[in-house]
Amino acid sequence: MAITRTLPESLQNAIERGELSQEQLRELISIEASTLGLSTDDAISLARKRRLPKTYIGADLELLVRLLPA
Amino acid sequence: MPIEGRTLWEACHNFCDYLNRVLATTVKETRLVPIGPRNATRLQVAFRGGGGRLPAALLRTRFGPMALYIGQLCETIQLGDARQRLVTVEYRYTLTPGDLDEAAQHEPLLRWEYVREPEGGGRWCRHHLQGAVQLEVGREAVSLNDLHLPTGYVTIEEVLRFCIVDLGVDPQSARWHEILEESYERFKTGFAPRGYI
Numbered sequence: 303m304a305i306t307r308t309l310p311e312s313l314q315n316a317i318e319r320g321e322l323s324q325e326q327l328r329e330l331i332s333i334e335a336s337t338l339g340l341s342t343d344d345a346i347s348l349a350r351k352r353r354l355p356k357t358y359i360g361a362d363l364e365l366l367v368r369l370l371p372a
Numbered sequence: 373m374p375i376e377g378r379t380l381w382e383a384c385h386n387f388c389d390y391l392n393r394v395l396a397t398t399v400k401e402t403r404l405v406p407i408g409p410r411n412a413t414r415l416q417v418a419f420r421g422g423g424g425r426l427p428a429a430l431l432r433t434r435f436g437p438m439a440l441y442i443g444q445l446c447e448t449i450q451l452g453d454a455r456q457r458l459v460t461v462e463y464r465y466t467l468t469p470g471d472l473d474e475a476a477q478h479e480p481l482l483r484w485e486y487v488r489e490p491e492g493g494g495r496w497c498r499h500h501l502q503g504a505v506q507l508e509v510g511r512e513a514v515s516l517n518d519l520h521l522p523t524g525y526v527t528i529e530e531v532l533r534f535c536i537v538d539l540g541v542d543p544q545s546a547r548w549h550e551i552l553e554e555s556y557e558r559f560k561t562g563f564a565p566r567g568y569i
Contacts, residue, residue: 309425317420320381321410330407333425337476350491356479356502356517358441361464362427365416365443368462369408 309333327369334363346370375458380448381406383458384415387446391417391528394555395429398548399532399541402429404442414461418443426472434540439475441466442528461488465531467539479504479517484526496520529556 309317309330316326328342335345337359345354349367354360375390377383384406392403408415418427419442428439443464448456465484468475482503490498500520507514529552535541536548545551 317405317407320385320406320408320415322407324409327407327409337425352491356483357476358428358439358466358468358480359426359476361441361466361480361483362418362443365418365445365462365464368445369412369414369416 324370327366331363331366331370334359334366338363376451376455377448377458378455380412380415380446380456380458383448383456384417384446387458388417394529394551395532397545397551398543399535400429400431400440401544406446414445414447416443416445426476428468428472428475430472431535431539431541433535436469437471437475438539439466439468439470439472440531440535441468441480442531460486462486463526465526465528467535481505484523484531486525497522499523499525501526527556527559529559 313326313329313333316322317330322330331345332342335342338345338355338357340348345363346367348354349364352364354363375383375387377386388404388406395402395404402419404417405420406415406417407420419429420427426439427443428441431438431440441464444460445462446458447461448458451457463484463486466480467482468478468480470478480503482501482505484501486499487494488498490496497520499522501516501523502520503516505516507516507519533552536543
């Protein structure tokens with residue numbers, strides 16, 4: 303299945319600036335989670351246990367989740 | 373010269389600017405970008421240039437297309453003179469055969485990882501290599517994904533060198549070897565605060 307290649311423009315702009323709000327960070331996590339067929343909450347839970355699929359998306363998600371408040 | 377700044381953000385931007393110059397003159401002109409919440413005490417660095425939702429760089433190797441993922445979590449340590457020095461607290465470097473879409477669905481062939489402080493009492497090697505590689509261990513078939521092969525701290529420079537020398541990626545400049553050598557030496561002598569990796 304082809305993956306949608308671009309992020310929403312508002313999120314792209316935030317990433318260009320670097321500073322994301324908590325909502326934008328969760329939005330990015332949600333987008334990557336959906337790529338893995340996971341809900342946001344499931345992805346966060348699995349990331350904290352280091353049990354995400356071992357794809358590069360999973361690797362990126364694990365690091366992104368570590369930016370969330372504990 | 374260590375990577376420093378007045379703030380975590382400044383140090384991280386300096387780090388990415390530096391790495392992007394190395395990347396553009398060796399393997400690929402795809403930008404690493406720091407992101408994180410505004411008052412973050414740590415930031416993430418990964419390929420996010422160009423608005424794409426796939427945080428990887430596509431390489432043309434002698435084995436076909438391959439997705440390179442470089443990700444780090446960075447914090448800073450406070451220096452006495454109101455400056456902060458960057459430290460890497462986690463990294464993930466992966467190489468996955470296929471174009472970016474295809475590679476996003478499959479386990480990487482090779483995955484270098486470092487976790488400064490494993491949670492939950494994990495006692496595996498903090499710097500390790502895993503991957504979708506089958507090994508024969510005695511009479512058993514074991515996946516490298518089920519082991520934590522110790523590696524020592526693997527630098528981005530060494531991964532880029534692997535891409536050029538072993539995977540056959542065409543280097544972006546004739547000085548790629550010198551650039552990686554110089555960058556590696558800078559890391560060894562300046563970037564890595566002793567006791568933090």
